[in-house]
Amino acid sequence: LKLFLCGNLFLLLLLGCGREGREASDGQRGGTLHLAGVTDITTLDPAIGYDTGSWAYIRLIYRGLLDYDEGTRLVPCLAEKWDISPDGLTFRFSLRRGVRFSHGREVVAGDFKYALERVLDPATTSPGACFFWGLAGAQKYREARQAASRARRENPNALLDPQIRAAAEGVPGIRAPDPYTLEIQLEQPDVSFLNILAMPFAYAVPREAVEEYGENLAVHPVGPGPFQLEEWVRGLRLRLVRNPHYYEPGRPYLDAIEVTFGGNELVNIMRFERGELDLSSLPETDFVRLTSNPRWKPNLLSQPQMAIWYLAMNTQMPPFDHRLVRQAVNWAINKEHIVKIINGRGVPAKGVLPPGMPGYQPDLKGYGCDPERARALLRQAGYPDGFATKLWVRTGRYAGEERIAQAVQQQLAEVGVKVELYPLTFSVWDELAGQPGNCPFTVSAWFQDYPDPSNFLDVLLNGKRIVPKHCNNLAFYNNPAVNRLLDRAAAMTDLAARLKVYQEAERLVVEDAPWVFLYHPITYQLRQPWVQNVRLHPVWPNRLEQLWLKR
Amino acid sequence: MTKRLFSRWAWAGVTLWGTSLLVFLIAFVVPADPARAYAGAHADPQAIEDIREELGLNDPLLVQYGRFLGRAVRGDFGRSFITGEEVLPAIWRRFPATLLLALGGLFVQLVLGLPLGILTAKKKDTLTDRTVLVLGMVALSVPVFWLGHTLQYRFAYRWGWLPVAGYGGLAHLILPSITLGLGGAAYYARLVHSNMVDVLQADYVRTARAKGLPESVVLVRHAFRNALIPVLTILGLDLAHLLSGVVFTETVFAWPGIGLLAMQAVLNLDLPMIMGTVLFSAFLVVAANIVVDVIYRFVDPRIGEGT
Numbered sequence: 011l012k013l014f015l016c017g018n019l020f021l022l023l024l025l026g027c028g029r030e031g032r033e034a035s036d037g038q039r040g041g042t043l044h045l046a047g048v049t050d051i052t053t054l055d056p057a058i059g060y061d062t063g064s065w066a067y068i069r070l071i072y073r074g075l076l077d078y079d080e081g082t083r084l085v086p087c088l089a090e091k092w093d094i095s096p097d098g099l100t101f102r103f104s105l106r107r108g109v110r111f112s113h114g115r116e117v118v119a120g121d122f123k124y125a126l127e128r129v130l131d132p133a134t135t136s137p138g139a140c141f142f143w144g145l146a147g148a149q150k151y152r153e154a155r156q157a158a159s160r161a162r163r164e165n166p167n168a169l170l171d172p173q174i175r176a177a178a179e180g181v182p183g184i185r186a187p188d189p190y191t192l193e194i195q196l197e198q199p200d201v202s203f204l205n206i207l208a209m210p211f212a213y214a215v216p217r218e219a220v221e222e223y224g225e226n227l228a229v230h231p232v233g234p235g236p237f238q239l240e241e242w243v244r245g246l247r248l249r250l251v252r253n254p255h256y257y258e259p260g261r262p263y264l265d266a267i268e269v270t271f272g273g274n275e276l277v278n279i280m281r282f283e284r285g286e287l288d289l290s291s292l293p294e295t296d297f298v299r300l301t302s303n304p305r306w307k308p309n310l311l312s313q314p315q316m317a318i319w320y321l322a323m324n325t326q327m328p329p330f331d332h333r334l335v336r337q338a339v340n341w342a343i344n345k346e347h348i349v350k351i352i353n354g355r356g357v358p359a360k361g362v363l364p365p366g367m368p369g370y371q372p373d374l375k376g377y378g379c380d381p382e383r384a385r386a387l388l389r390q391a392g393y394p395d396g397f398a399t400k401l402w403v404r405t406g407r408y409a410g411e412e413r414i415a416q417a418v419q420q421q422l423a424e425v426g427v428k429v430e431l432y433p434l435t436f437s438v439w440d441e442l443a444g445q446p447g448n449c450p451f452t453v454s455a456w457f458q459d460y461p462d463p464s465n466f467l468d469v470l471l472n473g474k475r476i477v478p479k480h481c482n483n484l485a486f487y488n489n490p491a492v493n494r495l496l497d498r499a500a501a502m503t504d505l506a507a508r509l510k511v512y513q514e515a516e517r518l519v520v521e522d523a524p525w526v527f528l529y530h531p532i533t534y535q536l537r538q539p540w541v542q543n544v545r546l547h548p549v550w551p552n553r554l555e556q557l558w559l560k561r
Numbered sequence: 562m563t564k565r566l567f568s569r570w571a572w573a574g575v576t577l578w579g580t581s582l583l584v585f586l587i588a589f590v591v592p593a594d595p596a597r598a599y600a601g602a603h604a605d606p607q608a609i610e611d612i613r614e615e616l617g618l619n620d621p622l623l624v625q626y627g628r629f630l631g632r633a634v635r636g637d638f639g640r641s642f643i644t645g646e647e648v649l650p651a652i653w654r655r656f657p658a659t660l661l662l663a664l665g666g667l668f669v670q671l672v673l674g675l676p677l678g679i680l681t682a683k684k685k686d687t688l689t690d691r692t693v694l695v696l697g698m699v700a701l702s703v704p705v706f707w708l709g710h711t712l713q714y715r716f717a718y719r720w721g722w723l724p725v726a727g728y729g730g731l732a733h734l735i736l737p738s739i740t741l742g743l744g745g746a747a748y749y750a751r752l753v754h755s756n757m758v759d760v761l762q763a764d765y766v767r768t769a770r771a772k773g774l775p776e777s778v779v780l781v782r783h784a785f786r787n788a789l790i791p792v793l794t795i796l797g798l799d800l801a802h803l804l805s806g807v808v809f810t811e812t813v814f815a816w817p818g819i820g821l822l823a824m825q826a827v828l829n830l831d832l833p834m835i836m837g838t839v840l841f842s843a844f845l846v847v848a849a850n851i852v853v854d855v856i857y858r859f860v861d862p863r864i865g866e867g868t
Binding site: 046049050052053055058060061132133135137139140143152156159225226228243244245246270271272274276277280281283284286406435436437438440441442459469477479480481482 | 591597611612655714726817821828
């Protein structure tokens with residue numbers, strides 16, 4: 011109901027401001043957008059980029075089969091339509107005709123096949139390779155490529171085993187029967203695979219560009235997206251200009267996008283306020299000042315992020331192997347207070363899935379703050395005087411995490427739990443916390459790869475995914491009932507029924523409390539009044555192709 | 562002299578080799594995995610293993626170090642694990658920015674530091690001397706990021722006289738140079754001050770004054786030139802230090818230099834880039850030492866006698 015009212019209000023607003031509305035659908039062309047980034051972006055190679063900074067610009071240069079609407083629903087992009095075989099194993103895409111790369115050649119199905127095989131080839135060292143291991147024959151291809159490259163390293167002139175050579179030629183599960191048809195076949199049904207195909211790793215890449223530039227494709231991108239790269243001085247600036255071959259008529263609105271790198275958020279917000287920048291993120295230190303300033307209030311944008319901050323309690327290490335202890339810790343912590351510490355830039359979490367994620371359960375009760383109940387549970391668990399533990403805290407990556415840890419320390423002290431803070435550099439934390447028996451209690455966070463509940467529940471909490479190193483299941487939580495539900499859901503093709511199973515699994519997880527569910531972050535952005543049609547997106551870092559400048 | 566220079570170069574080679582070995586070993590002692598840093602927090606363990614294999618991180622330590630050394634002597638430091646950039650060209654690309662900032666900083670240090678040193682030596686134990694001393698202590702102890710942001714806030718954000726940050730024309734250089742040079746200026750002022758005080762009591766200065774030379778000539782030609790020698794040593798090392806990049810100033814002012822590059826490399830566990838930037842700094846320091854050594858001999862011919 012709430013949503014319905016909001017929708018109507020929005021409609022009224024639109025009607026009320028007819029002029030604005032018309033302009034939004036038919037924006038002015040031209041102009042250069044000025045942005046600033048704190049660090050240079052890593053790469054413009056879609057096979058390699060795996061961070062928000064790189065995705066923001068890769069998405070402007072390259073394009074994939076599928077895209078998202080304003081929310082998390084998949085819509086056609088370079089694929090005009092697709093269908094899924096009844097057994098859920100094969101996806102068949104019909105490609106849009108007349109789409110051209112920025113160097114002029116038409117995009118064909120072979121470009122997608124090439125891009126996917128390139129990602130799967132271990133020699134590419136794509137951090138996204140494992141997302142595509144579910145493709146029919148992908149594992150064999152990967153092993154054959156690895157064997158071939160090892161053999162070549164040892165003896166460049168040796169003849170390869172014909173079987174390996176054949177397997178290294180391509181992935182049988184990716185087929186291009188004609189230039190405008192692409193068939194993707196999986197080993198096991200997985201409806202979330204469409205989301206994986208919408209990730210930048212699966213964007214079309216022209217083979218000739220890779221052959222020409224090799225590893226330097228990162229700085230010589232050739233894609234069918236709305237923009238193309240004009241100049242990139244590493245560490246200094248990046249300039250994108252309109253791709254003359256872009257297929258959507260009249261788009262993009264902007265002539266160019268110019269990004270300068272370096273400095274920090276503090277510097278960038280000063281530059282923004284002086285009008286040197288068109289969009290800016292909000293540094294924590296200036297958040298309250300800017301959000302309460304009448305000049306900027308109307309130009310403030312916000313978007314709940316598909317992410318969660320949590321405290322993982324190692325369910326295989328005492329005292330956290332006791333469910334009542336974990337529940338007690340949950341009751342002892344005041345999530346509202348934690349959100350206040352981060353300037354209200356989040357919503358308290360009741361479970362694992364963030365709002366906006368398919369399968370999110372708004373009626374989930376979660377754990378409120380009740381220190382009395384926490385103390386009772388601790389008594390019941392055999393810890394009437396509490397206990398002592400170490401909370402691992404990552405430094406240097408996310409602002410505010412150390413303050414959250416201090417708040418947790420104080421709140422747990424009230425129920426008799428003595429917490430020692432144990433700060434670690436992010437990369438060291440990352441290495442050590444993912445090994446069993448190391449880390450009793452830690453601060454952590456997870457940002458979605460794609461909007462599907464499996465990307466949270468299965469990746470972070472399926473006991474079958476516990477590995478001795480680099481384990482993402484930081485609580486080492488292993489409940490066979492949950493594992494069964496997660497495995498069942500993964501193979502289901504009926505979307506609605508599948509979500510129900512995930513919801514059931516999430517309820518069990520919340521009951522078992524392997525984590526303290528802290529909060530889901532909200533991201534904020536400021537725009538200058540002349541920047542129009544800026545909308546933040548739940549999946550993408552930006553959608554600058556829709557934006558226009560009013561003069 | 563030639564023999565001495567030769568042995569200095571030989572030592573320089575040993576120093577660089579030792580540095581490379583040390584950095585390499587430290588990078589491996591740190592309990593963190595560069596392949597994981599590269600693959601991202603979401604990567605599957607098998608995918609990380611694949612990447613380790615491709616990057617050659619699974620080979621024995623000695624093999625990896627040998628491979629690095631073999632390439633390094635040919636000037637090939639490999640490619641960054643993270644960005645795929647070739648290491649040496651990446652450093653060279655950032656060198657002009659670092660050079661400019663270093664010269665700017667040095668300029669501020671000298672233009673402020675030397676005259677203040679002479680002035681306070683001349684006016685020893687007066688109010689001027691004390692004031693400069695106190696101000697100098699403040700300048701030396703103020704953290705760079707605080708000073709940088711304060712200057713930015715006043716001169717760029719509030720008054721709009723100068724750009725807030727970034728790399729461009731002369732206007733962009735002013736605030737970072739002051740930020741970088743102010744502490745150094747105080748240091749040089751102190752250094753020149755104490756040398757000058759010593760020198761001003763020397764016999765040859767008394768002689769110069771007795772000859773009836775004007776005080777300015779005595780100060781600059783006779784006293785200052787002799788007080789300069791220790792300054793020169795520090796100056797050479799300072800320049801080498803500045804040229805290897807100044808992390809804080811570069812970060813505060815979005816200055817795309819080597820310091821920023823090195824900082825990023827360390828945070829990302831980008832081994833080839835860490836090796837490259839550290840060795841580059843080590844090389845500069847070693848080279849500066851040799852250059853200073855040579856210049857020294859010209860300024861003070863007594864040095865090097867008997868070698």
